[in-house]
Amino acid sequence: MSAAAARRARRRNAAAELRNRRRMNRPHTVKPFLRSLGYETAFVERYASPFGRHAAKAYRAAHDGRDPQTTRRRVNGKLRTVFQYQPGDPALTIALSTYKRTAEYAPAA
Numbered sequence: 262m263s264a265a266a267a268r269r270a271r272r273r274n275a276a277a278e279l280r281n282r283r284r285m286n287r288p289h290t291v292k293p294f295l296r297s298l299g300y301e302t303a304f305v306e307r308y309a310s311p312f313g314r315h316a317a318k319a320y321r322a323a324h325d326g327r328d329p330q331t332t333r334r335r336v337n338g339k340l341r342t343v344f345q346y347q348p349g350d351p352a353l354t355i356a357l358s359t360y361k362r363t364a365e366y367a368p369a370a
Contacts, residue, residue: 288330288345291316294353298366308362315360317344320352 262270291313295305320329329344329352336343346353358367 286348288332288347290332290334290343290345291353294346295363298357300363304362308360312356312360312363313344316346316352316356319355319359320344320346320350323352323355 292309332345
């Protein structure tokens with residue numbers, strides 16, 4: 262492999278790594294969070310909204326009553342405003358352990 266080809270390969274790998282980091286560190290909503298934990302699609306579709314209410318309540322308690330950041334997402338064919346959370350936000354883990362449908366599967370703290 263020539264030196265130029267090696268440089269191109271390093272650049273390509275660095276760009277792919279940066280893309281993956283951006284993807285992992287971007288804020289996410291409740292549905293992708295529950296899916297990433299391995300819950301089935303039917304469970305996520307049914308309980309994401311009440312779980313999101315628990316997450317918002319936990320976020321407000323931890324952040325002096327402020328609402329989480331919002332974004333617009335298509336939900337059931339309509340654009341709606343939904344809350345989004347940073348990766349590793351403690352509000353999501355608190356909601357996971359306090360919401361009755363997910364509490365039994367939550368990791369022990």
